[in-house]
Amino acid sequence: MSVRHGAARTVQSDDGCVSTEAGSRRRSLRPVPEGDSIHHAAVRIRPVLLGGPLERVRTPSPRTAPKRWDRRLADATVERIEARGKHLLIFFAGDLALHSHLRMTGSWAVRRSGERWPRSPRRAWLVLSRGGHDVIEFDGPFLELRTHRQVATDPRLAALGPDICVPGELDVERVLARIRQGDPSRPVGDALLDQRAVAGIGNVWKCEACWAQRVDPTLATQAVDDERIAAMLAWTAPRIQHCAQNGTHLRPKKVYGKDGRPCPRCGTAVVRRGIGDENRPTYWCPGCQR
Numbered sequence: 444m445s446v447r448h449g450a451a452r453t454v455q456s457d458d459g460c461v462s463t464e465a466g467s468r469r470r471s472l473r474p475v476p477e478g479d480s481i482h483h484a485a486v487r488i489r490p491v492l493l494g495g496p497l498e499r500v501r502t503p504s505p506r507t508a509p510k511r512w513d514r515r516l517a518d519a520t521v522e523r524i525e526a527r528g529k530h531l532l533i534f535f536a537g538d539l540a541l542h543s544h545l546r547m548t549g550s551w552a553v554r555r556s557g558e559r560w561p562r563s564p565r566r567a568w569l570v571l572s573r574g575g576h577d578v579i580e581f582d583g584p585f586l587e588l589r590t591h592r593q594v595a596t597d598p599r600l601a602a603l604g605p606d607i608c609v610p611g612e613l614d615v616e617r618v619l620a621r622i623r624q625g626d627p628s629r630p631v632g633d634a635l636l637d638q639r640a641v642a643g644i645g646n647v648w649k650c651e652a653c654w655a656q657r658v659d660p661t662l663a664t665q666a667v668d669d670e671r672i673a674a675m676l677a678w679t680a681p682r683i684q685h686c687a688q689n690g691t692h693l694r695p696k697k698v699y700g701k702d703g704r705p706c707p708r709c710g711t712a713v714v715r716r717g718i719g720d721e722n723r724p725t726y727w728c729p730g731c732q733r
């Protein structure tokens with residue numbers, strides 16, 4: 444099931460922190476899920492769910508209660524958990540798999556059973572419990588129980604570019620080729636978000652990679668040469684992979700959410716503007732990013 448949400452949302456990240464994006468002016472910005480959020484969710488979920496059958500399955504949200512996943516997944520054993528770009532896949536022994544995409548609003552949380560949850564139980568679309576811990580998916584918005592074959596043939600998954608969160612997977616030549624196939628007039632910041640070119644980069648990493656390599660994210664992609672795009676990818680890969688393993692609180696944050704404050708490199712005030720087809724809020728320094 445897919446649900447459309449408004450542009451301005453206050454959400455919580457997978458580690459339970461309040462986050463905001465498009466349209467919000469709140470401070471203490473926390474980003475919406477990106478590839479490293481999903482990979483880190485998988486890192487936290489695996490020790491809970493792998494190793495034996497599920498002990499309890501619940502669907503507290505009225506959105507998922509009618510699906511009877513508690514019956515379909517009763518006593519199911521998790522075989523493997525994969526993150527692919529911003530998708531999380533939980534494969535069960537047999538033929539079922541959960542396919543999740545958090546988009547702007549969803550989150551995964553892991554809590555000890557009985558511990559307070561970071562969001563209301565009514566927002567919990569699914570709770571998988573094992574070994575005294577709950578794995579909770581909040582607020583969908585895309586969560587489906589599918590067959591292994593449906594996952595294997597899913598066109599959205601098949602279309603993903605190399606996952607920058609996976610060590611060794613980034614194929615820069617392939618990413619550049621895909622980016623060059625896209626609209627040459629689109630902002631280069633927007634091109635970095637194209638999951639068919641490179642999977643895993645979201646809005647925060649887009650802004651930070653552009654700042655780190657002194658690239659103005661609003662430039663048309665055709666005005667930015669391959670070397671500069673490759674440099675942004677090379678800068679991002681080891682850092683996002685580190686966060687994928689160890690948590691998104693370790694992300695560099697030089698410009699994201701810092702509009703009006705001085706650029707740490709040149710002191711010019713950081714600006715914020717929506718760019719690209721989805722008008723994603725973009726932060727950059729007009730003083731040193733060209």
Ligand SMILES: [Zn+2]
Nearest residue numbers: 706709728731
């Ligand atoms: Zn600057």
